[in-house]
């Protein structure tokens with residue numbers, strides 16, 4: 001049986017790393033009491049809360065946290081017609097927080113994710129581990145069998161080319177989950193009682209040319225390196241699928257990271273995911289995605305970006321053209337999604353003029 005950590009009595013982390021260079025983005029439809037458990041680790045940081053659903057509802061934020069909160073009215077006011085690219089009634093709305101942030105780093109976490117315990121029983125400061133992952137290089141061009149070579153007590157193994165040991169900048173740190181794993185609805189239905197109790201003490205770079213299913217539950221990234229590609233695709237209200245927002249972003253991000261020579265890591269840190277969402281509701285949301293992805297994955301595996309695409313925005317706009325050309329025949333949704341990808345970049349550049357290509 002795995003349990004969340006008890007963080008009562010842990011002193012506030014006054015020496016919080018990157019305190020003024022990192023925003024924490026939380027999509028929510030609930031009160032944010034879960035922050036109480038994270039207080040020692042997260043209170044020094046600025047929160048960007050993206051309130052989904054009914055904007056007239058008041059979201060309670062525990063005392064002492066520094067935050068800005070955006071509801072649907074705010075998103076519409078700030079983006080005007082471009083707000084159409086931000087999902088409604090789906091956690092995909094969180095990407096609005098990435099866009100309005102002015103910081104170099106983002107950590108995004110769901111409001112049903114708590115502090116995990118490592119095998120020694122120690123509370124896991126997930127944000128601290130994400131920061132370590134992001135500040136350390138990645139090794140996407142050759143797999144190190146002793147996992148993260150830059151970690152204390154590890155290194156590159158024999159046979160690892162010295163020419164590759166400098167590594168590349170890390171754009172994404174993808175954390176994992178104890179207790180409720182991020183399973184798709186069919187798996188949830190078949191294994192309703194399965195809990196993840198396995199704490200694997202490893203961080204790995206996902207090799208170049210390999211895609212992965214990115215979960216937005218416990219995720220950090222370098223906004224300057226890859227922010228414009230972190231569009232959580234059109235889901236929720238009025239859309240034919242849900243729960244593929246982070247997956248879509250992850251596939252676009254990985255193709256672009258591979259093209260630009262950036263690294264994506266997965267593994268530590270773990271959070272404790274407390275709530276299984278309803279598998280039947282999830283099945284309805286995921287249904288089309290489950291068979292569309294059999295075409296989507298080969299599309300991303302074969303997607304080629306031009307050598308002229310040297311910024312994330314240029315890569316992303318090339319990807320959106322390929323989506324329109326190659327995926328729209330599957331369903332008109334992809335035509336709409338390709339357009340939304342362009343709108344996202346326009347909105348991003350409008351709110352972040354300095355990053356315009």
Ligand SMILES: O=c1ccn([C@@H]2O[C@H](COP(=O)(O)OP(=O)(O)O[C@H]3OC[C@H](O)[C@H](O)[C@H]3O)[C@@H](O)[C@H]2O)c(=O)[nH]1
Pocket residue numbers: 026027028029030051052053088089090091092093109110111112182215216217243244245246275276277
């Ligand atoms: O309409 C909504 C529903 C939820 N949220 C917020 O999104 C976070 C995730 O919601 P929840 O924990 O209820 O769903 P899960 O099934 O566990 O979410 C996983 O799968 C879907 C996504 O990929 C998500 O990232 C995964 O964690 C939570 O903070 C809700 O408050 C929302 O904003 N709008």
Ligand SMILES: [Mn+2]
Pocket residue numbers: 110112273275276277
């Ligand atoms: Mn959840």
